[in-house]
Amino acid sequence: MDSVVIFDTTMRDGEQAPGATMSLEDKVQIGKQLERLNVDVIEAGFPANSRQEVEAVAAVARAVRKPIICGLARPVFGDIDAAWEAVQHAARPRIHVFISTSDIHLDRMLRKSREEVLEMSVKGVLRAKGYCQDVEFSPMDATRTDPLFIYQLLEAVIDAGATTVNIPDTVGYAIPEEFGGFVKSIMDRVPNIGRAVVSVHCHNDLGLAVANSLAAVKVGVRQIECCINGLGERAGNASLEEVVMSLHTRQDYLGVTHGIDTTQIARTSRLVSDITGMAVQANKAVVGANAFRHESGIHQDGVLKERTTYEIMNPKDIGLTGSVLHMGKTSGRAGFRAHLKEMGYDLKEEEFGKAWESFKEVVAKKKSISERDIEAIIAEEMRTVDETYRLDQLHVTCGEPGIPTASVKITTADGQEWTESAVGDGPVDAVYKAISKVVSLPNQLQEFSVKSITESTEAMGEVTIRIQSEGQTFVGRGVSTDIIVASGKAYLNALNRLVAAKGEQAPVKS
Numbered sequence: 001m002d003s004v005v006i007f008d009t010t011m012r013d014g015e016q017a018p019g020a021t022m023s024l025e026d027k028v029q030i031g032k033q034l035e036r037l038n039v040d041v042i043e044a045g046f047p048a049n050s051r052q053e054v055e056a057v058a059a060v061a062r063a064v065r066k067p068i069i070c071g072l073a074r075p076v077f078g079d080i081d082a083a084w085e086a087v088q089h090a091a092r093p094r095i096h097v098f099i100s101t102s103d104i105h106l107d108r109m110l111r112k113s114r115e116e117v118l119e120m121s122v123k124g125v126l127r128a129k130g131y132c133q134d135v136e137f138s139p140m141d142a143t144r145t146d147p148l149f150i151y152q153l154l155e156a157v158i159d160a161g162a163t164t165v166n167i168p169d170t171v172g173y174a175i176p177e178e179f180g181g182f183v184k185s186i187m188d189r190v191p192n193i194g195r196a197v198v199s200v201h202c203h204n205d206l207g208l209a210v211a212n213s214l215a216a217v218k219v220g221v222r223q224i225e226c227c228i229n230g231l232g233e234r235a236g237n238a239s240l241e242e243v244v245m246s247l248h249t250r251q252d253y254l255g256v257t258h259g260i261d262t263t264q265i266a267r268t269s270r271l272v273s274d275i276t277g278m279a280v281q282a283n284k285a286v287v288g289a290n291a292f293r294h295e296s297g298i299h300q301d302g303v304l305k306e307r308t309t310y311e312i313m314n315p316k317d318i319g320l321t322g323s324v325l326h327m328g329k330t331s332g333r334a335g336f337r338a339h340l341k342e343m344g345y346d347l348k349e350e351e352f353g354k355a356w357e358s359f360k361e362v363v364a365k366k367k368s369i370s371e372r373d374i375e376a377i378i379a380e381e382m383r384t385v386d387e388t389y390r391l392d393q394l395h396v397t398c399g400e401p402g403i404p405t406a407s408v409k410i411t412t413a414d415g416q417e418w419t420e421s422a423v424g425d426g427p428v429d430a431v432y433k434a435i436s437k438v439v440s441l442p443n444q445l446q447e448f449s450v451k452s453i454t455e456s457t458e459a460m461g462e463v464t465i466r467i468q469s470e471g472q473t474f475v476g477r478g479v480s481t482d483i484i485v486a487s488g489k490a491y492l493n494a495l496n497r498l499v500a501a502k503g504e505q506a507p508v509k510s
């Protein structure tokens, strides 16, 4: 049975989702988790974007060794050189060259003729080929391009050395049967198509990205480009978890296999959601909170008698074990370390030290600890790489009647201590105002959300906030058994990321 190459573009197309910006550390962390998930290819970014992007992709290439690491480039030498500069550090590098091909893009955007686009594409592939063997080519907006031009172009780039040709439905316009037919025509009409892997990249504007991808598999496509949680431009890309679980559950019909370790799906989904601050809707297929919940009495009765009466997938297959750890106040450092290892985390000494401190704090407040709690601790510790500001103390008074008042003590990386207090409309507002008195970075709060990580009143609360400063968005996350504390941590986390992005010394109000 053929295997389908799973090409993850969470860190490139997914990052293009509004507000889903990822730092270098975020990318390395996601890259390592994608490696545990065992994806075949990771598109880690678009290096020509900026110096930071070159460095972030290079960091992923150095840290993540098993999958192919891919960098995106337009067919211009500067882009391709930047892509190579970043992916050359990979054990298995790939350069992905793309250019628009539809008449509307050519006339209105690129202002180039088909002949010019064809020539640029071939030159681009040759340039990439000079750096590495593994070269992918994509005609952007393929589904709105004259098919005859696509056939001609693909033949030329395969002759130039492209080893994967990808058919993007860039604007999410295709309908499954039609898309399958289009891809089939490519297979039939491009004479040298057998020398390349054929791939698809579908967008979800009409909610058909996964369906289109599967229709393409049915006619012989052997690479699918997708994103965790279906992130991506506008309505997003085909969701990796839905594509993979479709291949998995309906192998009888689709007739192909894949290399994904499906038991890592739930954790990967949560990590990406945590890092990007983009919540997964409850009724999302496969990874939504309700995906395996049965509400009606008839359904519950069925599932209790025999799970498969209403479940086509086993929640264990995507890593939802629901297991509670046999770790408590008496569990030692070594036990905690061993457990982290079992969960697939390999932390540096410093990171481990911080995670251990947080773990002890949580254990002191909570009777039972689940793997989900540990994941939340790790995700938080690994996010706060440069802690320019640290929340040392937080005190809030509120009530009815009463004026919500917060006092905070913040320590800066260079050891200065600052204490401030403020009143607000509510306790969270008061905390934000007190912190803002210490850290003078103008920003607007865009979004604030609280959710509980596990289900009980003693659950850990997780606060995600999004702030905007000079047009850039920063996500902050904080976890604590106390949601007011979590809010303060989340705000400081976002401010630390803002400082890191601006690359300047922390301004502190005196």
Ligand SMILES: [Zn+2]
Pocket (backbone or CB within 6 Å): 013, 170, 201, 203, 232, 233, 237
């Ligand atoms: Zn895309």
